[in-house]
Amino acid sequence: MIKLRILFIGLLFCLSVVASFSQTTQNSSEEVNPRVPKGAKIFISPLENGYHIYLAAAIQKKQVPVVLVIDKSRADFELTAVTESEKAGWAKMLFLSSGASAEQASFQLVNIKSGTVSFGYNVNKSNSNKGKQSSSEACAKHLKEKIESGK
Amino acid sequence: MRRIGINLLAFMFCVFPLGISAKESKSALKPGAKVFIASMPDGFDTYLKSAIEKKKVPLTIVEAREKADFEITGASETQKAGAAKKIIRLNWHSAEQASISIADLKSGEVVFAYSVNKESSAHGKQSTAEACAKHIKEYLKQ
Numbered sequence: 001m002i003k004l005r006i007l008f009i010g011l012l013f014c015l016s017v018v019a020s021f022s023q024t025t026q027n028s029s030e031e032v033n034p035r036v037p038k039g040a041k042i043f044i045s046p047l048e049n050g051y052h053i054y055l056a057a058a059i060q061k062k063q064v065p066v067v068l069v070i071d072k073s074r075a076d077f078e079l080t081a082v083t084e085s086e087k088a089g090w091a092k093m094l095f096l097s098s099g100a101s102a103e104q105a106s107f108q109l110v111n112i113k114s115g116t117v118s119f120g121y122n123v124n125k126s127n128s129n130k131g132k133q134s135s136s137e138a139c140a141k142h143l144k145e146k147i148e149s150g151k
Numbered sequence: 152m153r154r155i156g157i158n159l160l161a162f163m164f165c166v167f168p169l170g171i172s173a174k175e176s177k178s179a180l181k182p183g184a185k186v187f188i189a190s191m192p193d194g195f196d197t198y199l200k201s202a203i204e205k206k207k208v209p210l211t212i213v214e215a216r217e218k219a220d221f222e223i224t225g226a227s228e229t230q231k232a233g234a235a236k237k238i239i240r241l242n243w244h245s246a247e248q249a250s251i252s253i254a255d256l257k258s259g260e261v262v263f264a265y266s267v268n269k270e271s272s273a274h275g276k277q278s279t280a281e282a283c284a285k286h287i288k289e290y291l292k293q
Contacts, residue, residue: 049226049228050191050192050225050226050227050228050250051226053224053225053226053250053251053252053264053266054226054250054266056250056252056261056264057250057251057252057264057265057266058266059264060261060263060264060265061264061265061266067260067261068254068260068261068264069259069260069261070222070254070259070260070261071259074259087230088235089235090233090234090235090239093235093236093239093240094235094239099236099240099242099246099270100270129268130248130266130268131228131246131248131268132228132248132250132266132268133248133250133266133267133268136266
């Protein structure tokens with residue numbers, strides 16, 4: 001009876017160790033894979049014009065299934081961006097009756113461990129209704145599609 | 152009784168490795184939380200503090216980051232109406248855009264973020280700050 005009990009405890013312990021190990025193995029294989037898993041921790045690189053905060057808001061609004069972190073050491077991925085805004089001049093207001101700015105931005109999501117680029121996207125809006133909010137939400141939307149596609 | 156205790160200990164010993172690999176639970180912003188508002192360009196942090204008070208957002212603003220549970224960071228941009236906007240569109244209001252983000256200082260996770268864009272802001276930064284405060288309040292009510 002005691003031997004059976006010892007055997008049972010030993011078997012439970014082995015199973016729990018194997019379960020923990022398999023998760024570690026899965027994480028290692030994901031480093032090479034450019035896929036962005038749901039629940040991945042993403043750090044957004046700060047930008048001088050505060051665009052990283054627009055990106056954070058866009059990711060929340062579009063309900064992208066990731067976790068944003070403010071500490072790079074806790075992140076799995078790093079999102080970097082370059083952005084440019086051009087305000088509407090008098091000619092655009094007069095001839096196109098539009099006061100909306102022109103926005104363009106480029107994004108890159110890099111796996112911190114493997115160094116591979118998992119996602120890249122460019123956006124150009126000649127007539128951006130909501131300025132930086134529009135371009136950042138375009139990025140968030142396409143990032144969500146990438147994650148949900150599982151590719 | 153001894154056998155039960157031994158069995159219980161053994162069970163906990165086996166379950167403990169599984170518990171280590173369990174994911175951390177996501178932190179949430181709750182009413183009454185202490186927040187620190189980081190310095191923002193153009194003094195937007197001051198507008199935000201006033202807006203949080205005006206909208207009666209149930210948060211406690213602290214002046215020291217060490218005492219806070221959460222940190223609010225933000226960015227703001229103002230575009231004053233130029234001659235073209237005034238003459239052609241007959242609009243002298245500024246265009247405002249702002250974005251804020253609230254992060255849990257312990258876990259490092261961003262718990263809330265919001266962007267606002269007002270092409271014709273009647274009250275300038277006050278409008279965008281109050282929009283941010285209003286949405287923080289709505290989020291806390293959830």
